[in-house]
Amino acid sequence: MVSRLSFMGVIARVFMWAFLLGLVVVVVYPLLWMVLNGFKTNAELFSDPFALPVDWSFDNYRKAWNRGVGDYLTTSVLVTATSTVATVFVSAWAAYGLTRVDIPLNKAITALILGGLMLAPTVALVPLVKMFQAMGLYNSFWALLILYTAFRIPFTTFLIRAYMIDLPREVDEAAEVDGAGRWTAFWRIILPMCKPIITSTVLLQILFTWNEYLFAMVFTSGSGVQTLPVGLTSLMSKHGTEFPVVFAGMVIAAVPVVLLFVFGQRYIVKGLADGIGK
Template sequence: MSKTKFMGSIGRIFIASFLLCLAVVVIYPLLWMVMNGFKSNGDMLSSPFSWPRELNWQNYVKAWNRGVSSYLTISILVTVTSTLTTILISAWAAYGLTRVAIPFNRLMTTLVLGGLMLAPAVALVPLVKLFQALGLYNTYWALLILYTAFRIPFCTFLIRSYMLDLPREVDEAAEMDGASPAATFWRVILPMCRPIIVSAVVLNVLFTWNEYLFAMVFTSGGDFQTLPVGLTSLMSKNGTDYPVVFAGMVIAAIPVVVLFFASQRYFIRGLADGMGK
């Protein structure tokens, strides 16, 4: 065996070992969470790393009846609405910044992308005062507006990066066929951007689904709590039924896992094409 082949084999073994270790690091916490969701509280505290003696499905029923069902409904409503709004606005903004001749294009691009530099925690206190003054505090609208506003710069950046590489000939062909800019966007450009749109959707869903800070502050003590905030209410200072908490966490994770596996082909392709340009 030549030195080149030997080094190539060593490299493949190293990469395979690294990926295997990475898979264990990612999968084991999820498996541990699922296992503990089936245990009794005593088994969980005495042997947290062992397999459950029996599958206690009642933990999932308890978690569902203790508010996870309403938290799940609110999270789905907020996530779907904010994601659709964010993607539509971001796609329109990216189309305008890349395919339409508008005054001060570079300045507008800088201002939009400058939103990536704004830390949500810095604006927390002024936003609380603003939403209280507008009567939007502790409502669905508070989360919808916040999640949409803070995700538009990032999604615009992704979609704009992808649109920059699309051939201009498709716009010219659509214009020759009599299509307006709006028709060109909906019927030509947007379908061509499907991979990056899917990637932006998945990333936006992950952010909104798991976001805790805004959800905790702007729905404090109300009936509009999302899953990250609602799951904390399952824990009590006087005694926590940990398997029920883990069961709630499993229920919360299932929609995101299903979404990722259903869209992973477009997700990986969109990120590779969009962020690499």
């Protein structure tokens, strides 16, 4: 009986490792294929798309950069950085008010903010376009900043609030005894204690903003304000016959996110586990 159980355990482990290996191949191989094709010429790509490049030249990456990828990258960095700072700060301040301050209709306000999680962005596209056109913000950096901040505040507030609920109330009382106001207590005491969930929300906001396509496509039309996902589409339509250049642009766009996920995934998991998992 014992030997049978151990044999079944070995079989289960073999199947588990086979599944994980297959999953790695499914995820990694397309990325590797994209990187390799960024070094090829059109003739090499169409003659044998799965072969290694004959000449490992960075000409396609230089072409992609000069054809607008550099500008798209700059715009994406600016939009991502500003929206991340705005979203996390507003959400943390809102979570602090909902968990540490006794305010009237606290539960109703919490339900109203979290109700934003149920709002699908596609439903609001037409009225949002009309509103931004009337305000003169359409096709501008501010349009993306407002949209990326507003639509992510409910989710980010939900995460930070779940973490703040379990923070000891004694720290608030000690801060009040020492003469600290609400802002000082929030900025110097509560926020540092929320470092794990703050780190997680920052990384999640960066990943969302960097890859977001719908808002960037609908609310921007000029090359000066387009982010990488939309810019790469334009690159493909303008220079569609040079697919290696398009692949090179995709690699440039993917590298920051891949590096961020590789080095930040443990912080994401730890923050979410310490917050929602409590």
